[in-house]
Structure formats: C-alpha cells, structure tokens
Amino acid sequence: MTTREENARHRGDRAAERSETTSTDLQDERLRSRDGVRGVVTDIVERARGGDLGVIPVVVGLVVIWTVLQILNPIFLSSANLVNLTLESAAVGVIALGIVCVLLVGQIDLSVGSVSGLAGAVLAVLFVSEGLPVWLAIAAAVVMGAVIGWVYGQLFNRFGVPSFVITLAGLLAFLGLQLYVLGTKGSINLPFDSGLVNFAQLAFVPAWLSYTLAVVAAVWLFVSGHLHARERRRAGLSARGTSVLAARSVALLVVLAFVVWYLGQTRGVGWMFVFFVALVLIMHYLLSRTKWGRAVYAVGGNVEAARRAGINVKAIYTSVFVLCSTFAAVGGILAAARLAAANQSSGGGDVNLNAIAAAVIGGTSLFGGRGTAFGALLGIIVIQSISSGLTLLNLDSSIRFVVTGVVLLLAVVVDSVSRRSRTSHGRA
Amino acid sequence: MTVLSLRGISKTFGAVAALTDIELDVDAGEVVAVVGDNGAGKSTLVKILSGVHPPDSGTITFEGREVAITNPSAAQKLGIATVYQDLALCENLNVIQNLFLGHEVRPLRLNEVAMETRSWELLRQLSAKIPSVRVPVAALSGGQRQTVAIARSLLGDPKIIILDEPTAALGVAQTAEVLNLVERLRENGLGVIMISHNMADVKAVADTVAVLRLGRNNGVFKVNDVSTEDIIAAITGATDNVVSRRAAAREGAAAHTPQEGRPS
Numbered sequence: 245m246t247t248r249e250e251n252a253r254h255r256g257d258r259a260a261e262r263s264e265t266t267s268t269d270l271q272d273e274r275l276r277s278r279d280g281v282r283g284v285v286t287d288i289v290e291r292a293r294g295g296d297l298g299v300i301p302v303v304v305g306l307v308v309i310w311t312v313l314q315i316l317n318p319i320f321l322s323s324a325n326l327v328n329l330t331l332e333s334a335a336v337g338v339i340a341l342g343i344v345c346v347l348l349v350g351q352i353d354l355s356v357g358s359v360s361g362l363a364g365a366v367l368a369v370l371f372v373s374e375g376l377p378v379w380l381a382i383a384a385a386v387v388m389g390a391v392i393g394w395v396y397g398q399l400f401n402r403f404g405v406p407s408f409v410i411t412l413a414g415l416l417a418f419l420g421l422q423l424y425v426l427g428t429k430g431s432i433n434l435p436f437d438s439g440l441v442n443f444a445q446l447a448f449v450p451a452w453l454s455y456t457l458a459v460v461a462a463v464w465l466f467v468s469g470h471l472h473a474r475e476r477r478r479a480g481l482s483a484r485g486t487s488v489l490a491a492r493s494v495a496l497l498v499v500l501a502f503v504v505w506y507l508g509q510t511r512g513v514g515w516m517f518v519f520f521v522a523l524v525l526i527m528h529y530l531l532s533r534t535k536w537g538r539a540v541y542a543v544g545g546n547v548e549a550a551r552r553a554g555i556n557v558k559a560i561y562t563s564v565f566v567l568c569s570t571f572a573a574v575g576g577i578l579a580a581a582r583l584a585a586a587n588q589s590s591g592g593g594d595v596n597l598n599a600i601a602a603a604v605i606g607g608t609s610l611f612g613g614r615g616t617a618f619g620a621l622l623g624i625i626v627i628q629s630i631s632s633g634l635t636l637l638n639l640d641s642s643i644r645f646v647v648t649g650v651v652l653l654l655a656v657v658v659d660s661v662s663r664r665s666r667t668s669h670g671r672a
Numbered sequence: 673m674t675v676l677s678l679r680g681i682s683k684t685f686g687a688v689a690a691l692t693d694i695e696l697d698v699d700a701g702e703v704v705a706v707v708g709d710n711g712a713g714k715s716t717l718v719k720i721l722s723g724v725h726p727p728d729s730g731t732i733t734f735e736g737r738e739v740a741i742t743n744p745s746a747a748q749k750l751g752i753a754t755v756y757q758d759l760a761l762c763e764n765l766n767v768i769q770n771l772f773l774g775h776e777v778r779p780l781r782l783n784e785v786a787m788e789t790r791s792w793e794l795l796r797q798l799s800a801k802i803p804s805v806r807v808p809v810a811a812l813s814g815g816q817r818q819t820v821a822i823a824r825s826l827l828g829d830p831k832i833i834i835l836d837e838p839t840a841a842l843g844v845a846q847t848a849e850v851l852n853l854v855e856r857l858r859e860n861g862l863g864v865i866m867i868s869h870n871m872a873d874v875k876a877v878a879d880t881v882a883v884l885r886l887g888r889n890n891g892v893f894k895v896n897d898v899s900t901e902d903i904i905a906a907i908t909g910a911t912d913n914v915v916s917r918r919a920a921a922r923e924g925a926a927a928h929t930p931q932e933g934r935p936s
C-alpha cells in the first residue's frame with residue numbers, strides 16, 4: 245500500500261477525495277482554503293490578529309507622521325525635501341542594518357555611533373592628512389570596523405560578558421580614539437572634488453536608468469515568483485497563482501515608478517540611497533535565503549536548540565558582531581562624505597539611538613529571533629521624517645530628541661505587546 | 673534481527689556507580705521501554721548511547737559490529753538518534769526550518785521546495801497531524817511539537833531512535849497521538865528505546881520492558897507476559913508495598929475508568 249493510500253485510510257474518505265486534487269501541503273482538512281488575492285489579504289489580517297504584525301505598525305506610523313508633518317508644513321512632502329530625506333537616511337540606515345543583525349541574535353551594540361565616528365576620522369586622516377588614495381582610506385576604515393566587531397565577538401564568546409557592557413565600554417573607548425585620531429584641530433575637511441563627496445552629495449541616478457531599474461525590479465519579482473511557483477507545483481505543493489504574482493509586480497512597479505517620478509521633479513534618486521537599498525536587499529537575501537541567516541534566527545530564538553542542531557553558535561555571534569561594526573564603519577564613511585568632513589561630533593549625539601530606534605521601529609524584536617532587513621529601511625525613514633519635519637518647523641533639537649524618544653518608546657511597546665499577543669495566540 | 677546490544681556496560685561518576693553491568697538488546701521493529709525510579713540510571717544510559725558520555729567498561733554492538741560511541745555526531749553517523757525531553761525546537765522558526773536546522777539543503781541558496789517536500793514525506797511517514805508546515809512551532813500543541821522533534825531525528829535515516837520521556841508533559845489526547853507515532857516508528861522497522869515513567873504508556877506501546885534499579889538490570893520482560901504490578905515491584909524492589917498494591921487495584925479498575933492523572 246502506498247503512503248498516499250495509507251494516509252487516506254487514516255483520514256477517511258473525505259480527505260481521500262481531497263488528496264486527489266489538492267497539493268501535498270493543503271491536504272489537512274482543518275486548513276481553510278485561501279485562494280487568490282482575497283486569500284492573501286485574509287492571511288495578513290489573521291496573522292496581525294495573532295500578534296504577527298510584520299511591517300503594519302511602521303507603515304501606519306509613517307502615514308500618520310507624514311500626514312501630521314505635511315499639515316504643519318506644506319514643504320514637508322515636497323520633492324526637494326523628500327530627496328533630501330532619502331540622502332540623509334542612508335548613513336544611519338546602513339548602521340541600523342547592522343543593529344538589526346545583532347538584535348536578531350538577541351544581543352545589542354551600543355557603540356555603533358562611536359565606531360562610525362572613528363571610521364569617519366580614520367578615513368579623513370588617511371585620505372586628507374596622509375594623502376593615501378581614497379579607496380585605500382575607505383578600505384582601512386572598513387577593515388577597522390570589522391576588527392572591532394571581531395574583538396567584541398571574542399570578548400563575548402570567551403568571557404561571556406553581556407554584549408551591552410562590552411559595547412558600552414566600546415562606546416567610550418572609541419569616542420576617545422576618535423578624538424585622539426582627529427588631533428588638536430578636531431575637524432578635517434574632505435575635498436569637495438573627491439569622488440567620495442561627489443557620490444554622497446551630487447551623484448544622482450539619471451531618470452532613464454531609474455525607470456529602467458524600477459522595471460527590472462518588477463520584472464525580476466514576477467519572474468522569480470513565477471519560477472518558484474512552478475517549482476512548487478512540480479513538487480506537488482501549493483503555489484501562488486499567476487494573477488497574484490502579476491498583481492504584486494504591477495503594484496511594485498507603480499510604487500517605484502511613482503517614487504522615481506516624484507523625486508525626479510527635483511534632483512532625483514541619489515546614488516547613496518541606491519547603495520543603501522542595495523545593502524538592504526543583500527542583507528535580506530542573506531538572512532532569509534541562506535543557511536547562515538537561518539542560524540542567526542535560530543540563535544536568537546533558542547540558543548540551546550541551535551547548538552544541539554550542530555550550529556556553531558560562537559561563530560554566528562562573531563559574524564554578527566563583525567557585520568554590525570562593519571556596517572557602522574560604512575555608515576560613518578557615508579556620513580563623513582555627506583558632510584564633506586569628519587569632526588569631533590561625528591557619530592555623536594543621536595546617531596547611536598537613531599540607529600537602534602530605526603531597527604526597533606522597523607519591527608525588529610528586542611527579544612531576538614524576529615525582524616527583517618527591510619525593517620531598517622522603513623525604520624530609518626520614520627526617524628528621518630521626524631527629524632526633517634521638526635527641522636523644517638524650526639524646532640530646536642531638544643524637541644526633536646523628545647519626539648524621537650517617544651516614537652522609540654511606542655515602537656518598543658508595540659514590540660512587547662505583540663510579543664504577548666503572540667504568546668497568547670501560540671506564536672511566540 | 674538485533675540491531676543494538678549492550679553487554680556489561682558500567683559507568684561511574686566519582687563515587688556514584690550510575691550504571692553497573694547493564695545488558696540491553698533492541699531489535700529492528702521493537703519498542704523497548706526502559707523504566708526505573710528517579711536516579712536509577714535511565715538518563716545515564718541514554719547519554720551513553722547518544723555519545724554524551726563514554727561508558728567506563730562494556731561493549732556496544734551495533735548491527736553486528738562492536739562500536740565505540742565517542743561523541744554525539746558519532747552516534748548520529750551510526751544511526752542512533754535521540755529526542756531529548758526538552759525537544760530543543762526554535763519557537764520562532766516554522767516546522768520546515770526546525771526540521772532542517774543545521775542541515776539545510778543548498779546552504780547558499782536554500783532549496784525551500786526540496787525541504788518542504790521532504791518535510792511532508794517525513795510527516796506522512798509518521799501519519800502526523802500537522803495542518804501546515806509553514807506555521808511557527810510556537811503555534812503547535814505539545815504533541816505536535818513532539819512529532820516535529822521525532823520527525824527531525826528521522827532525517828538522518830537512523831536505525832535506533834531513543835525517546836526520553838516523550839509523554840511526560842502531555843495531556844491525554846496528545847499522549848495518545850505520540851504513542852501512535854511510536855507505533856509508526858515500529859512499523860517503519862526502527863528500533864525504539866523509550867524512557868518512561870508511565871506504566872499505562874509502557875503497557876500500551878512497548879514490546880519489551882527493561883527495568884533498571886539502582887544502576888543495575890532488574891528484569892527484562894515481554895509486555896504481554898507481565899502485569900503492571902510486577903513491573904512496579906521490579907522498579908521499587910519490593911514484592912508487596914503500597915505502590916504495587918494500589919497499582920494492582922488500579923489496573924483492575926482501568927477497564928471502567930478512563931486514564932487518570934499521571935505521576936511525573
């Protein structure tokens with residue numbers, strides 16, 4: 245007797261009939277069928293009820309914030325201001341991407357601000373004062389970031405010191421090192437004619453290329469979705485219908501084309517922002533489609549289970565700390581390029597908190613094991629919107645700090661509440 | 673056919689002789705229940721078989737060859753899989769992700785389709801009742817989690833599977849579900865070693881009962897030839913005491929009443 249028949253025998257005739265026509269993964273009679281676009285919507289609503297909110301809170305939050313700020317100051321949603329907003333997002337957004345990774349394994353890095361400031365300082369000293377080629381200065385700053393992360397990993401793995409203490413020490417030590425590297429002058433300007441500054445301030449994607457990239461993204465989404473669906477159907481599994489896939493691609497195309505068109509009313513899409521989005525996509529791939537990504541989520545969910553599954557837990561921690569500090573260094577380089585200078589306050593002030601807030605606002609759980617790379621993108625746009633909107637209103641940075649603090653608190657509350665809701669709906 | 677046999681296995685921890693001169697045989701398609709009081713040495717025996725601790729003396733024969741199980745991966749390679757009592761699942765990951773954790777297909781571009789297909793195969797092999805493999809494990813019942821843990825241990829095509837207290841934390845219906853699974857494992861020709869505290873479970877599913885007492889063999893019985901009273905007597909070392917008398921009384925009543933609260 246084949247397994248299929250045997251199955252049918254155990255489930256009764258009704259199920260047997262189903263199995264003739266139904267995919268392997270939909271045979272359980274308790275599953276309600278979810279076809280087409282409506283099924284997708286029902287799915288999202290149910291998941292949200294169970295506390296699996298995904299990006300819903302941040303999208304809702306963004307709409308509210310944009311509406312309020314636009315009412316307060318009609319310039320806020322102007323093309324010029326939004327172009328600026330995207331450019332300002334990139335540096336801290338890259339740092340937030342690293343924070344997402346450490347939060348996923350249930351750890352934290354409080355020193356990203358200092359590390360970014362130090363990276364900016366190292367870049368400026370090597371490039372301007374020492375006269376090294378710019379690529380070498382960049383490489384040195386990035387490698388320094390990686391080494392810092394590696395040291396954190398060693399301290400964490402060998403001595404079991406909590407990461408917030410290690411990185412709190414790092415915060416202070418690397419701030420000191422930054423001041424030392426900058427020397428008595430305290431500020432080094434980057435030449436305006438260098439490629440780096442040009443990249444951060446003046447380099448915009450030509451309109452035709454922007455539209456082409458939008459089309460490529462939409463087509464790629466459809467083709468990859470279609471191939472995946474075909475592979476699933478061949479294996480006898482359920483798959484998204486072509487109409488759903490097409491609707492998804494068209495929606496993406498419309499959104500991207502609108503963004504490109506609107507930003508194109510003034511300067512357009514900056515290369516630095518494209519660079520940030522590219523990093524987000526790469527991290528999204530690594531986290532969701534590789535063995536390493538699975539291990540990261542597993543370590544954040546249940547370290548002991550990860551260890552018993554044969555995962556090298558220490559290596560995962562190290563890789564994540566290295567990644568976070570490296571992203572912090574890259575963010576510091578972008579910030580220096582954007583400002584065309586590295587100074588004593590680079591990476592200071594609210595950089596640290598904005599990066600962490602962006603990750604959390606973007607739906608990364610402080611409890612580990614939950615979050616996505618796209619969260620960093622959405623989160624930093626929220627943070628930057630608040631900052632930009634309040635600056636437009638000529639409000640003091642004191643008020644900006646308070647508002648950002650309140651938004652962060654809201655995000656953390658949403659995280660905790662949805663976690664509780666997940667527990668009570670058995671989705672912890 | 674005897675797959676696994678232990679002869680003269682001993683293990684001491686400092687001054688404590690945890691196991692002395694243990695013998696145990698497991699056939700293919702046989703469920704052997706290992707029972708014993710707290711501290712009798714059950715967990716130590718599991719650890720020796722799963723490669724956590726090496727035995728001090730004695731021989732382990734696996735499929736006719738004498739083997740040394742020096743570490744957990746050696747045990748897995750031989751074909752001895754262990755499902756620990758705490759299951760070790762990641763609540764935030766779904767069923768497929770848990771099943772393949774650490775053994776993902778195509779590390780740099782995960783082959784989700786292959787993993788999902790194989791997951792359904794495994795679950796079907798166990799006639800498991802899991803509505804969807806794409807829900808996080810946190811959304812599953814205790815019995816379903818046990819199913820996932822057992823299915824995961826089947827991934828490496830083991831010959832022997834060791835279950836440590838598989839029903840200890842479960843309610844009545846879920847216990848029945850897990851016992852069904854054990855039945856499936858037997859039908860699939862695996863040798864099963866089930867550590868248990870629960871006589872009802874043992875009587876329901878085991879072929880053979882091996883009793884440990886104070887680290888020694890205290891009888892190996894065919895389940896059909898032995899009463900609960902006798903097993904309990906072997907566990908406690910007493911022929912007549914409160915526990916065995918009440919157990920006997922309970923067994924008489926069992927025909928009329930459904931299963932009651934279990935000791936843990």
Ligand SMILES: Nc1ncnc2c1ncn2[C@@H]1O[C@H](COP(=O)(O)OP(=O)(O)O)[C@@H](O)[C@H]1O
Pocket residue numbers: 685686688689690708709710711712713714715716717
């Ligand atoms: N790692 C260890 N170190 C010292 N003593 C141990 C260790 N593991 C088990 N023992 C001792 O061995 C005996 C048997 O324990 P165990 O195998 O856990 O029994 P059971 O699982 O049947 O309750 C007990 O007396 C226990 O204290």
Ligand SMILES: [Mg+2]
Pocket residue numbers: 711714715
């Ligand atoms: Mg024990």
